[in-house]
Amino acid sequence: MSTANNVRVRFAPSPTGALHIGGVRTALFNWLFARHYHGKFILRIEDTDQTRSTGESIKIIVDGMKWLGLDWDEGPFRQTARMDIYRAYIDRLIKGGKAYYCYCTPDELEIRRKEALKAGKPPKYDRKCRALSAPVPGRIPAVRFLSTDEGQTIVRDLIRGAVTFENQQLDDLIIQRSDGFPTYNFAVVVDDVTMKISHVIRGDDHLNNTPRQIQLYQALGYDPPEFAHLPMILGADKTKLSKRHGATAVTEYIDLGYLPEALVNYLARLGWSHGDQEIFSSQELIENFSLDTVGKAPSVFNPEKLLWLNHYYIQQADHGRLAALVLDLLRKDGVVKTEPDIEWFKKLIAMLTERSHTLVEMKTGALPFIIDEITIDEKAKAKHLTADVAPLLRELADRLKPIEPFSHEEVEKVFTSLVNEKGIKLGKLAQPVRVALTGGTVSPGIFEVIAVMGKDKVIRRIVAAANLI
RNA sequence: GGUCCCAUCGUCUAGCGGCCUAGGACGCUGGCCUCUCACGCCGGAGACACGGGUUCGAUUCCCGUUGGGACCA
Numbered sequence: 001m002s003t004a005n006n007v008r009v010r011f012a013p014s015p016t017g018a019l020h021i022g023g024v025r026t027a028l029f030n031w032l033f034a035r036h037y038h039g040k041f042i043l044r045i046e047d048t049d050q051t052r053s054t055g056e057s058i059k060i061i062v063d064g065m066k067w068l069g070l071d072w073d074e075g076p077f078r079q080t081a082r083m084d085i086y087r088a089y090i091d092r093l094i095k096g097g098k099a100y101y102c103y104c105t106p107d108e109l110e111i112r113r114k115e116a117l118k119a120g121k122p123p124k125y126d127r128k129c130r131a132l133s134a135p136v137p138g139r140i141p142a143v144r145f146l147s148t149d150e151g152q153t154i155v156r157d158l159i160r161g162a163v164t165f166e167n168q169q170l171d172d173l174i175i176q177r178s179d180g181f182p183t184y185n186f187a188v189v190v191d192d193v194t195m196k197i198s199h200v201i202r203g204d205d206h207l208n209n210t211p212r213q214i215q216l217y218q219a220l221g222y223d224p225p226e227f228a229h230l231p232m233i234l235g236a237d238k239t240k241l242s243k244r245h246g247a248t249a250v251t252e253y254i255d256l257g258y259l260p261e262a263l264v265n266y267l268a269r270l271g272w273s274h275g276d277q278e279i280f281s282s283q284e285l286i287e288n289f290s291l292d293t294v295g296k297a298p299s300v301f302n303p304e305k306l307l308w309l310n311h312y313y314i315q316q317a318d319h320g321r322l323a324a325l326v327l328d329l330l331r332k333d334g335v336v337k338t339e340p341d342i343e344w345f346k347k348l349i350a351m352l353t354e355r356s357h358t359l360v361e362m363k364t365g366a367l368p369f370i371i372d373e374i375t376i377d378e379k380a381k382a383k384h385l386t387a388d389v390a391p392l393l394r395e396l397a398d399r400l401k402p403i404e405p406f407s408h409e410e411v412e413k414v415f416t417s418l419v420n421e422k423g424i425k426l427g428k429l430a431q432p433v434r435v436a437l438t439g440g441t442v443s444p445g446i447f448e449v450i451a452v453m454g455k456d457k458v459i460r461r462i463v464a465a466a467n468l469i
Numbered sequence: 470g471g472u473c474c475c476a477u478c479g480u481c482u483a484g485c486g487g488c489c490u491a492g493g494a495c496g497c498u499g500g501c502c503u504c505u506c507a508c509g510c511c512g513g514a515g516a517c518a519c520g521g522g523u524u525c526g527a528u529u530c531c532c533g534u535u536g537g538g539a540c541c542a
Contacts, residue, residue: 113542123471123542160474169472208473208540231475231538238537266481269494273482276493295475295482298538302480305495311508355507384505415504430504442506 007039008198011065011072012188014046015057018249019064021301022203022233022241025267029230030201031070032268032289042195043075046188048181050080064250068260069282077195079187086182089190089220090143090175098219099175101141102129124171143176145186145216153211158199158228158291165211173212185209189216192225201228201291204298205240228291231271232298241301257329257359259317262310270299279312311357319346322353322362329363335371348452351444365443369453374439374461376468384432384441385469392422392429393436393466397459400450406458408451415447436465 011027013019034041043065047053062076079086093099102125113123125144135141148167155163175186182190192200207229217224235245247253253263265280272295274280274288314322323346330336348369349362356362368374376385399414400406419426430446437458443449450458 117470117542155473163473165473203539204474205539211473229474234538236480240539269481271481276483278481278494297475299482300480302495305481308495315508354509357507425504427504434505440505444505444507446504 006198007034007037008042008196009034009039009201010042010044010075010192010195010197011070012044012046012191012202013061014049014052015054015061016049016052017057017060018251019061020241020248020250021267022248024064024068024250024263025233025270026201026203026230027065027070028068028264028267029272029289029294031072032285033199033201033291034073035286036289039198040073041071042197043072043077044191044195045076045078046184048079048184048187050181053080060251067250067254068264074195077191079182079191082191083181085194086176086187086190087180090182090186093145093175093219094143096219097146099143099145100130101132101135102144102172102174103132103136103139103141104129105139124169127172130172140178142174142178144172145175145212145219147172147212147215153214155207155210155214155227157207157210158226159231159294159296160207160229163207163210167211167215170212170215175216185213186216189213189220193217193220193222197225199226199228201230204229204232228294230294231296233270234298234300236300238298238300245301246303257361257363258306258310259313259359262306262313265313266306266309270301271295279309307357314353314356314359314362317353319349319353322359323349325359326362326366329359330366330370333363335367337372340370344452351448351452355444368438368443374437376435376439376465377441380435380439380441381468384435385465386432387469389428389432390466390469392418393432393462393469396429396433397462397466400455400459400462403455406451406455408447411450412447432465433462436462 009030011023011030013023013027031041033039043062045053045058045061047058058076058078065072090099094101109125112126112128116123116126129141129144130146147170151167153165153167153170155165157163173185174183176182191197210227210229214224233241235241237245241248247256250263261282264282264285268280268285268289269278272289272293274293277284280288320342323342326349327336327340327345348366352362352365356365396414396418399418400411403410403414415426415429419429431441434443434446434449435441437443437446437449437453
């Protein structure tokens with residue numbers, strides 16, 4: 001498939017809630033495939049389930065895709081806008097004798113299913129309505145596809161290889177419900193046909209649907225596309241990833257302070273690999289992506305590795321970009337009273353990146369530099385702001401006042417001489433100062449902190465801390 | 470229960486018959502660095518599910534068992 005420039009793939013989520021990790025991985029692989037082969041990537045919203053689909057969810061999907069950088073070439077198409085098309089294809093099947101009306105109610109079906117089961121027969125539809133010559137009065141029918149009984153349907157999957165299904169296992173599936181809406185398996189086939197999809201790349205959970213879809217393609221008179229079924233993403237307990245496994249929605253990762261490139265990189269490496277390489281830019285992903293190197297086994301989602309990647313990408317990120325992102329978070333928290341000077345804020349960001357795994361951590365680290373009044377952690381105070389350090393802090397404040405420029409190097413000189421004169425270790429002075437300035441015991445290097453925080457704030461806080469003792 | 474799929478360190482994976490005393494990454498862990506916490510650097514523990522074949526030789530091919538998953542009900 002090296003010259004397949006007519007590649008057309010799609011991502012077809014149902015707008016019934018969040019855009020979750022599994023969906024993103026499917027979207028990503030489709031996108032990579034399309035970009036690798038210079039084909040088209042189509043976004044299609046499968047919203048025929050009217051009871052569960054919402055406009056809000058469509059927005060979440062669209063926004064999520066944009067955030068991730070997964071741009072599409074056509075769409076978003078909505079199935080609800082295509083009802084006429086489905087009806088036309090239904091009619092075609094009925095007229096061709098390949099589909100028939102079914103008047104059975106769910107209750108009736110359930111009873112017969114149980115009877116069949118009791119009699120030791122497979123619980124497939126008994127085709128009762130196929131022989132009907134006239135409509136059943138007072139009932140609105142569904143439409144069933146007349147499936148093939150004999151032989152086998154072979155799914156030639158690009159990832160799985162040939163998967164064989166016995167046709168007698170497949171029963172006459174409903175293609176149009178009595179409410180007039182097409183069912184999933186039918187709509188997806190009509191959509192993929194009319195949108196000229198060349199490769200259907202989707203989750204493993206659809207593999208069992210594929211033989212009946214192939215039969216529909218054949219009944220409609222079309223060649224099926226290529227199929228590629230991606231292995232599932234599992235939670236730590238090895239069941240299909242879901243909400244109970246923790247954060248699974250894209251929006252949650254945005255809120256948690258993740259960068260899109262970290263999520264993309266992580267998800268790309270879940271089920272796909274390229275030798276020993278772990279870090280991939282989007283461009284490298286596009287260049288190297290191939291269905292040949294997609295694994296068959298399901299993979300467990302590992303949040304810690306994602307966190308590691310996020311840390312990596314924060315180190316790589318442009319400070320101006322990070323500054324804007326972190327500032328946004330601070331504004332949302334309502335702690336930004338006066339807009340900080342952006343060049344100064346970038347210095348703060350530069351100091352914070354190394355020890356931050358998420359933007360939220362950066363925000364927390366930036367807080368003492370932004371707000372006017374800090375609250376000092378009680379434990380930290382008890383341990384480091386002891387009676388003997390009060391004079392030490394006052395002495396330090398006095399010596400810092402005349403320092404110009406108020407730089408890392410100059411400040412360090414003051415500390416060094418003070419520490420030497422008193423014959424104490426640097427830590428004995430640095431930790432109390434750290435508590436005085438940030439309210440806690442954890443921060444970047446103390447000289448950096450002091451230089452970035454600025455003389456006024458530093459001296460004010462050191463004196464305030466001394467007065468607290 | 471039926472159908473289908475899958476099987477290398479705890480996790481993601483490399484491996485497509487000999488290069489494997491099984492490599493990398495996350496995590497874990499020992500040490501170094503050090504003003505705290507991190508980062509970083511150096512080292513360590515840690516896997517081919519099991520049983521049969523095929524072959525001169527199996528992690529790699531085939532079959533079975535076991536285990537896990539998905540779909541349908």
